[in-house]
Amino acid sequence: xxxxxxxxxxxxxxxxxxxxxxxxxxxxxxxTAVALTLDHAHLxxxxxxxxxxxxxxxxxxxxxxxxxVVETGARYLLDPRRKHHPTLVSPRAEDRDRRVDLLCRAVRxxxxxxxxxxxxWSGTAEDTDAAASLTRLDEGVARVLAEAARRxxxxxxEPEPGMVVERxxxxxxLRARLGDPExxxxxxxxxxxxxxxxxxxxxxxxxxxxxxxxxQLDDMLPGVHEHLEFGEGELDLADTLGALDEIGYRGVAxxxxxxxxxxxxxxxxxxxxxxxxxxxxxxxxxRVRERPETIRTLFPAAGRHCGRGPVRPASDxxxxxxxxxxxxxxxxxxxxxxxxxxxGEVVDLYRYGDDAEKRGVLxxxxxxxxxxxxEDGLELVRDALRTNDTRLVAAxxxxxxAAHLDDHGWRHGVLKCLFVGVPLAAVAGLAERxxxxxTRMVTDFAAERRAAGRAVPADAERLxxxxxxxxx
Amino acid sequence: MRIxxxxxxxxxxxxxxxxxxYAAGVRALVEPAFWLGQPRTTVGSFTDYFDxxxxxxxxxxxxxxxxxxxxxxxxxxxxxxxxxAGVLDVLPRYLxxxxxxxxxxxxxxxxxxxxDAAFEAQLALAVEHELPAMVHTPHRDKATGTARSLDVVKNxxxxxxxxxxDHLNEVxxxxxxxxxxxxxxxxxxxxxxxxxxxxxxxxxxxxxRMLVNSxxxxxxxxxxxxxxxxxxxxxAGFTEDDVDTVLWRNPVEFYGQSGRLVLDELxxxxxxxETFAGNSVLRGARDR
Numbered sequence: 001x002x003x004x005x006x007x008x009x010x011x012x013x014x015x016x017x018x019x020x021x022x023x024x025x026x027x028x029x030x031x032t033a034v035a036l037t038l039d040h041a042h043l044x045x046x047x048x049x050x051x052x053x054x055x056x057x058x059x060x061x062x063x064x065x066x067x068x069v070v071e072t073g074a075r076y077l078l079d080p081r082r083k084h085h086p087t088l089v090s091p092r093a094e095d096r097d098r099r100v101d102l103l104c105r106a107v108r109x110x111x112x113x114x115x116x117x118x119x120x121w122s123g124t125a126e127d128t129d130a131a132a133s134l135t136r137l138d139e140g141v142a143r144v145l146a147e148a149a150r151r152x153x154x155x156x157x158e159p160e161p162g163m164v165v166e167r168x169x170x171x172x173x174l175r176a177r178l179g180d181p182e183x184x185x186x187x188x189x190x191x192x193x194x195x196x197x198x199x200x201x202x203x204x205x206x207x208x209x210x211x212x213x214x215x216q217l218d219d220m221l222p223g224v225h226e227h228l229e230f231g232e233g234e235l236d237l238a239d240t241l242g243a244l245d246e247i248g249y250r251g252v253a254x255x256x257x258x259x260x261x262x263x264x265x266x267x268x269x270x271x272x273x274x275x276x277x278x279x280x281x282x283x284x285x286x287r288v289r290e291r292p293e294t295i296r297t298l299f300p301a302a303g304r305h306c307g308r309g310p311v312r313p314a315s316d317x318x319x320x321x322x323x324x325x326x327x328x329x330x331x332x333x334x335x336x337x338x339x340x341x342x343x344g345e346v347v348d349l350y351r352y353g354d355d356a357e358k359r360g361v362l363x364x365x366x367x368x369x370x371x372x373x374x375e376d377g378l379e380l381v382r383d384a385l386r387t388n389d390t391r392l393v394a395a396x397x398x399x400x401x402a403a404h405l406d407d408h409g410w411r412h413g414v415l416k417c418l419f420v421g422v423p424l425a426a427v428a429g430l431a432e433r434x435x436x437x438x439t440r441m442v443t444d445f446a447a448e449r450r451a452a453g454r455a456v457p458a459d460a461e462r463l464x465x466x467x468x469x470x471x472x
Numbered sequence: 473m474r475i476x477x478x479x480x481x482x483x484x485x486x487x488x489x490x491x492x493x494y495a496a497g498v499r500a501l502v503e504p505a506f507w508l509g510q511p512r513t514t515v516g517s518f519t520d521y522f523d524x525x526x527x528x529x530x531x532x533x534x535x536x537x538x539x540x541x542x543x544x545x546x547x548x549x550x551x552x553x554x555x556x557a558g559v560l561d562v563l564p565r566y567l568x569x570x571x572x573x574x575x576x577x578x579x580x581x582x583x584x585x586x587x588d589a590a591f592e593a594q595l596a597l598a599v600e601h602e603l604p605a606m607v608h609t610p611h612r613d614k615a616t617g618t619a620r621s622l623d624v625v626k627n628x629x630x631x632x633x634x635x636x637x638d639h640l641n642e643v644x645x646x647x648x649x650x651x652x653x654x655x656x657x658x659x660x661x662x663x664x665x666x667x668x669x670x671x672x673x674x675x676x677x678x679x680x681r682m683l684v685n686s687x688x689x690x691x692x693x694x695x696x697x698x699x700x701x702x703x704x705x706x707x708a709g710f711t712e713d714d715v716d717t718v719l720w721r722n723p724v725e726f727y728g729q730s731g732r733l734v735l736d737e738l739x740x741x742x743x744x745x746e747t748f749a750g751n752s753v754l755r756g757a758r759d760r
Contacts, residue, residue, distance in 0.1 A: 297568035297601075304570060304732065352519070352565045354526045 004245050005215065006067045007275050008033025008254030009268050011042050012074075015261040019043060020060060025265050027064035029272050034066045035119070035216065035254035038106055039074040045105040046077075054112045061113070069156070069214045069252045070110040070118045072103060087123020088140035089133040089164050099123070100140050104147040111151040116251055117213045118148070119156040119187040122165035122174075133164050138177055141184070148183045156187030156214040161196045161225040168197060168204050175211075185213035189256060191220035191227055194235050201235060202243035209247050216256035217275070227257050229267060230274035237274065238332065242282035273307070280305035281329050285336045292342040295333055299349050302329040303356055320394045321426045323363055327395070330360025335367050343371035350380045358384065359391055365400035374404050381405060385413050393417060394426035402429030411438045417459075418445060424459040439464065473715060475698050477501040478723040479606075479638060479658065479685035482529055482540065483508075483521075489688070489695050490536035496699040500539040500735055502727060503529060504577045504606055506547050509690050518546070518559040526569050537738050541727065543576035543606050544569075551590035552582070560593060567601040573730040574598070576606025577638070580617045583610065588624070595628035604634040604729050607653075609644065611663070618644040622651045634729055636683065639664060642673065649677060654726050658687035659697035667697065667704035674705065679717050683726065 009031050014022035019042045026034055036057075038045050043053055061068055078098055079085045086095030106118045125133045141157070148155045157171045165171050168188065175184050186208045193201035205212065217240075219233035220226065230237055244253060255275075260267040284298045284305075303326035310319035311328060319327070337345055346368060350361040362384055365377050377400060384396035397413050405413065414427055415438075424430055442463050446456045475498045482490070482503050493501075503525060512518060525542040533540035544566040550556045566572060575598040580587050598605040607625065610617035618637065625635050632652035639658050640648060648655045657673065658664040665673075670684060688695040702715045727733050 296565050300565075300568040300570065352562070354523075354569055354571075356570070 003250065004241070004279065005249050005251060005253035006033040007031055007217075007272070007279075008035055008067065008069075008252050009271070010035040010037060010071065010216070010254050010256045010258065012037040012039070012071065012258040013255065013260050013267065014264045015039070015041070015258070017261075017264060019057065022264075023057075023060055023064055023066060026268060027066055029265075029268050030276075031254075031268075031272065032065060032067060033069070033252040033254055034061070035069050035071050035214070035252065035256070036113075036115070037071040037074055037258075038102075038109065039077055043109065044077075045102065045109055050109070051112070054109055058113050067252055068113055068115045069254070070106050070113065070115045072106050072118060072120045073158075073258075078102060084123070087121075089123040089125055089136050091126055091132075091136075096136060096140050100143050103144040107144065107147045107151050107153045107155075110153045115153070117154040117156045117185065117187070119158055119214045120144070121158045121160040122163045122170075124163050130164075134174075134177075137164055138174065141174065142178060145178070145181055145184055149181075154183045154185050154213050156185050158187035158189060158214075158216070159192060159196075160189075161192055166196060168193075168207060172207075172211075186211045187214040187216065188212060189216035189218065190235060190240050191216070191218035191233065191256070192225070194220040194222060194233060195225050196223075201240045205240060205243040205249070206247060212247070212249055213251060215244065215249070215251070215253035217253050217271075218256045227259060229257065229260070230271060230278070237278040238281040238285065241275075241278050242285060245282060245286065277306040277325070277329070281332055284329075284333060288333055288336045289340060292337055292340045292345065295337055295345060295349065296352075299330060299333055299357055299360065300354070302326045302333070302360065305329070308356070318391070320391055321423055323359075323395070324356075326356055327360050327363050330357065331364040331367055334361070334364035338368040338371045341371075343368035344376070346372065347376055347380070350383070355389055355392065359395045362392065362395035362400075363398060366398060366403070369400060369403065378404055382409065385409070385416060388420060390420050390422050393420060394422045397422075397427045399428040402427075402433060407433075407435070407437070411435075411441060414438060415441055415445060418442065418457050421457070424463065430463075434463065473497040473699065473702050473712075473719065474499055475702070475719045476723040477685055477695070477698050478636075478683050478727065479504055479656065479687050480695060481506060481687070481689035482533060483524060484690035485688060485695060487532075487536070490533065490538060493695050494537050496696050498538055498695075498698070499737070500541070500723075500733075501533070502541045502543060502573060502606075502723070504543040504574075504608075505545050506577050506608075506689070507549050511553065512550060513553075513555055515556065515558045515562065518556065519562060522566050526566070526571050530571055534738050539734055539738065541571050541573045541733065543574040544572050545576050545578045545594050545606075546590050547577055548579050548581040548587045548590065548608060548610075552584055552586045557586075557590075560590065563594070563597060564601070567597060567603060570732060571734075572603070573727045573732050574604040574606045574636075575601070576636070577608040578605060579607040579621050580610045581608075583613070583617060583620060591621075591624055592628065595625065595630055598634070599628070599630050602731075604636070604726065605630060606636045607638060609637060609639045611639075614639075614641070615643050619647055622647060622653070625653065626651070636726065638683075638685075639687070641665060642669070645673060645677060649681075654681045654683055654722075656683040656685060658685050659701050660687050660691075660693050661697075662692070667701040670701050671704045671708045671710075674710070674718065675708070679714060679722070681722070682718055683722055684718055 009026045011022050075083045090096050110118045159165050159167050159171050190201035193204045219228040219230050219235040221233045255271045287294045306329040307325040311322045316322045346361050381396045381401050384392040449456045480501050530540040546559045578594045635653040636656045637648045637653045638656040684701050686695050686697045705715050
């Protein structure tokens with residue numbers, strides 16, 4: 001996806017760096033764009049000498065090869081006491097004028113910088129008269145639009161949780177009320193989609209389609225407006241980047257982590273690693289969708305592009321229970337294989353796979369359940385259970401084995417976990433499938449250990465005392 | 473002295489060898505796919521072997537603190553057996569694997585039409601999979617075989633900087649130098665090079681694009697001849713840095729072109745407790 005979006009980073013996540021330093025760090029990490037929030041320390045639009053400073057920034061951006069969008073969400077630029085105040089929906093006309101003035105200044109700065117757009121949000125309603133808020137908003141946007149049209153700078157209206165324009169639908173409605181003016185486009189924060197939209201971020205991207213002029217990237221949890229690093233929330237980053245590619249979006253997509261300035265260089269480096277991994281995965285999924293046989297070379301390559309670290313390092317440092325980054329990527333490839341009606345390919349992926357690929361197949365079996373003969377899937381599970389590779393044994397006893405493996409084979413699999421030290425937390429459906437015969441086998445196992453003067457694994461004790469579910 | 477042996481067949485060696493190699497400074501190696509002495513008769517025999525190169529042997533080397541990589545190919549000798557030719561169809565799967573750093577050993581044994589076809593097809597695979605290529609030169613009629621190999625490489629369109637021509641000697645080195653390929657020398661008793669002759673070649677032709685390997689296998693050979701060559705270089709007045717160039721930095725530069733070298737130290741290999749398919753290579757040697 002070399003022709004995909006221009007990946008960038010927001011300067012509001014570098015609030016403790018002078019702008020020049022922030023741009024250098026961002027470019028060094030491999031970003032090719034920046035979302036520049038006009039703020040006291042970063043190209044303050046109210047301080048003197050603005051034209052000269054804008055000129056210097058434009059030269060610096062060119063030297064570093066960075067594309068730019070202008071953001072206007074600074075917290076205390078207009079009012080030192082009230083965050084984000086005033087706004088386009090403030091009740092007092094003179095307050096709204098101050099916001100319009102800021103946005104018009106931003107448009108002129110964007111023009112001089114050669115920025116893709118000026119991004120802005122609506123504001124939080126300050127009274128209960130919803131209709132009045134909308135009227136004020138429409139009027140304010142129209143005034144800024146006039147300046148934007150004059151300067152040839154598109155505006156990106158960003159839906160923001162808690163504000164009058166909260167969801168993508170609100171932004172599209174406003175645009176319709178104003179007669180679908182060409183310069184009024186959409187800024188989409190994909191984390192906000194997770195937090196407040198009824199559909200996925202990828203579907204929001206598709207809905208915004210050609211109106212998309214700016215994208216902010218971050219993770220979030222449903223219902224919680226807190227910007228998180230990738231992987232800490234529920235965003236499907238690969239799917240989202242895939243959707244951007246699908247709609248042909250070539251603009252700026254910049255990481256938006258305004259509360260991470262204290263560790264900005266490290267966070268930006270981690271974010272870039274996550275973006276590279278997700279970009280590869282999105283491209284690989286697209287290729288498998290187009291030509292399913294390409295999975296034969298993409299499946300082995302997953303570790304090189306997506307990493308091999310454990311998904312939950314704190315509780316599962318070896319990735320035995322919850323898997324590893326490459327396991328997750330491989331399962332995502334198998335999903336597409338299943339959707340393409342080629343689930344039978346997993347048999348050869350396993351046959352020709354190294355240990356990591358075999359693990360990926362085992363962890364993905366339940367995603368292709370019903371798409372290949374159960375006997376074929378079970379053959380792979382049984383093969384893995386014959387090995388003594390603890391990660392293969394653990395991966396074999398996932399939901400697929402829980403659903404399909406015969407009682408005898410399944411019990412021996414559980415006992416093998418106790419033997420080789422696989423935490424029983426790795427066994428799917430343990431509570432549901434544990435039966436009297438398993439209890440007898442584990443009781444005998446414990447007795448044999450005690451007779452030999454050896455310790456009984458804690459998981460075995462837990463299983464026998466009924467507190468099944470294991471550790472981790 | 474840190475040593476990267478760019479050509480050694482560990483499948484044929486013992487754990488004693490691994491221990492001696494680690495003690496001598498070997499921290500990384502490349503095991504090229506080749507013939508096994510006993511001819512293969514089926515494609516399945518190859519795939520089991522390839523599985524070993526990317527699985528069991530990599531795991532075994534790791535138990536001794538050595539990073540194992542391999543090259544994958546249909547070797548020239550067995551390219552002549554129609555029962556084995558089908559292996560070309562499964563090569564793409566293996567060329568995509570972690571730890572596979574080149575297509576090889578390819579090239580000539582008896583210079584037959586079947587060898588021509590396999591050689592050309594596999595150079596094309598190297599280009600397609602963005603991997604370097606590792607070319608074996610024949611034991612018999614070596615000078616002619618080397619010249620013909622260079623022609624095939626040239627016609628394939630692969631960048632000569634991504635090709636090793638191996639098992640060179642005083643007679644064949646110059647043609648490879650001129651062609652821009654990497655020059656590899658096997659320090660192998662009786663039939664190939666020895667440390668002192670190797671030092672003479674390095675004196676005459678310099679260190680650039682030069683690789684030294686032991687090619688140790690199931691024959692009478694010695695995995696420590698890389699170390700002996702390094703010692704002979706020092707005795708002849710080369711610096712420690714020169715030795716590091718030949719025995720470490722050059723192979724890292726060449727095989728690094730694959731993008732798949734992993735060279736960080738193996739974490740805690742001395743205290744590892746993993747088992748592979750039911751086997752503990754160091755059974756009884758550790759607290760379990």
